[in-house]
Amino acid sequence: MPKHVTRAVCPGSFDPVTLGHLDIVGRASKLFDEVVMAVGVNPSKSRMFSPEERIAMLEQACAGFDNVRVESFSGLLTDFCRAHDVQAIVKGLRAVSDFDYELQMAQMNASLAEEVETVFVPTAPEYSFLASSLVKEVARFGGDVSRFLPDFVNDALVARLTSENDAVGGSRGA
Ligand code: PNS
Numbered sequence: 001m002p003k004h005v006t007r008a009v010c011p012g013s014f015d016p017v018t019l020g021h022l023d024i025v026g027r028a029s030k031l032f033d034e035v036v037m038a039v040g041v042n043p044s045k046s047r048m049f050s051p052e053e054r055i056a057m058l059e060q061a062c063a064g065f066d067n068v069r070v071e072s073f074s075g076l077l078t079d080f081c082r083a084h085d086v087q088a089i090v091k092g093l094r095a096v097s098d099f100d101y102e103l104q105m106a107q108m109n110a111s112l113a114e115e116v117e118t119v120f121v122p123t124a125p126e127y128s129f130l131a132s133s134l135v136k137e138v139a140r141f142g143g144d145v146s147r148f149l150p151d152f153v154n155d156a157l158v159a160r161l162t163s164e165n166d167a168v169g170g171s172r173g174a
Helices: 019-031 051-061 077-083 096-112 132-140 151-173
Strands: 007-012 034-040 068-073 088-093 117-122
Touching: 007 019, 007 077, 019 034, 019 088, 019 117, 034 051, 034 077, 051 068, 051 151, 068 077, 077 096, 088 096, 096 117, 132 151
Parallel strands: 007 034, 007 088, 034 068, 088 117
Antiparallel strands: none
């Protein structure tokens, strides 16, 4: 009998990818035959990195996992799951505070596509407070966030903030 391939999606904005995301991807890659990292593209939300940059960083960060690939998506996640024959949505839970909203999304997604199951995976304790938004805020104020990011992502973040600051400084000086 042919083996049924289990395929999961790890959705997110990944602006930028953190070691917390990679912790969850690593766990998902052991549970499922294939994992698709789905980068949400929503033009109404302002992001530090473009979809192309976020995808390129994720591809580099996930290069060590041979069953993980990266795609972008816009619209409903459940439509993406159907189009890519995905059976499970993997979400990391950092703390109880994540659970309320994640449960709401899981139940909404189940009502849209009952064949797609949401699987919650607890984040490693050392990443329980980690979020891309916080990393960006700390970095904006000059804090060192290198221990939360792959080295090349930290370099890209520092470079982006430096060029943003130069642009602000340049326009003030003009
Ligand atoms: O990293 P984020 O910003 O928490 O990711 C949020 C994301 C992309 C996973 C979420 O916004 C999402 O699933 N968007 C797709 C739109 C959708 O399907 N909405 C209904 C969910 S109940």
